[in-house]
Amino acid sequence: MIAALALFAYGLTTVTLSRQPQTWSRWLPEPSPQSATKGNAAAERSAILGKLDPLSVQYKWPEKLFYKRSEQVVFVLEVEGEGTSEVALSAVPGSKEKARVEVGRYVQAKLYGAADKVKISLRGGEAASRQFARLKNVEWVWDVEGLQSGLVLLTIQLTSDVDLGGSLEPVYIKSFKKRIPIEITVLETCKIWATEAMEFWPFLTAAGSAAVAFLSFFGLKRTTGSKVNA
Incomplete structure (x- = not known):
């Protein structure tokens, strides 16, 4: 009986985590006053940040989602300069937001949401989630379709590949979140x-x-x- 309950709990945990943003990427180490390795964490963080470049991002969320109808979520990394994505975003309905990030040459953006509430498709396929961020603005567009009424939390997770010890490793940069209502006509x-x-x-x-x-x-x-x- 105990083994069966443990197996059930493990399965439930696995299902729950599968609906959340991935956290396999390395996080920028935050030095803590209580940490014995405060100096090492600060040095590692400084080394990582030294390989990243500051850029602006603009992104748009739909005001609401609808059952069995796709709406767009757009995220633009403004490699060409702040405000250079205004024209592209003006054609997309929704609420626009801005932020500053620090990224390396290769950047990956993924959109997450509860699998039982929304269906998410990245234009260009999964391979398009990783982009070279040095020559021109990088744009990600997701089609999001509502599967049931209610509220859904959408999360854009941004990571960047950084050269750490001679090998490229994905480093977590930032997350952008929005709760959006889903309506049924x-x-x-x-x-x-x-x-x-x-x-x-x-x-x-x-x-x-x-x-x-x-x-x-x-x-x-x-x-x-x-x-x-x-």
Whole structure:
């Protein structure tokens, strides 16, 4: 019994973590006053930051998501200079936000959300999540489709490859989060009801046929009995 409960808890933890942003990337070490390795952490952090360049980012979230309809989340790393993504973002609806980040030559951006609430697709496929960030603005566009009504937390996670000891390692840079409502239109609600009704239609038809047969049998039996008594 104990082994079964432990296995169930492990499976539940695995499912929960699979819906969260990945944290396999190396984090910038934060020196702590209580840490015995404060000096080492500070030195390592300084070494990593020395290999990163400051850049501005602009990104847009949709004001709301809709059931079975795609909306765009756009994230632009402004390699060409601050404000150079204004024109590209102006054509995308939603609320715009800005930030400053420090990144290396190669940058990866991923969008996460609860798998039971949204379907997320990166334009260009998974390979497009990692980009070279030195020549021109880098843009990521995700199509996000609502799967049920309610609120969903979307998270853009930014990492960058940094040369650490002769090998490139992904280093966590920053996360950008937004809670967005998912709505279901009246038309989609009617479609859901119609689909559910169609699923139960065979059962209702069979039940109706059985009821007709039942009533016909007893009606015929009553008529026959009346004739015999007459």
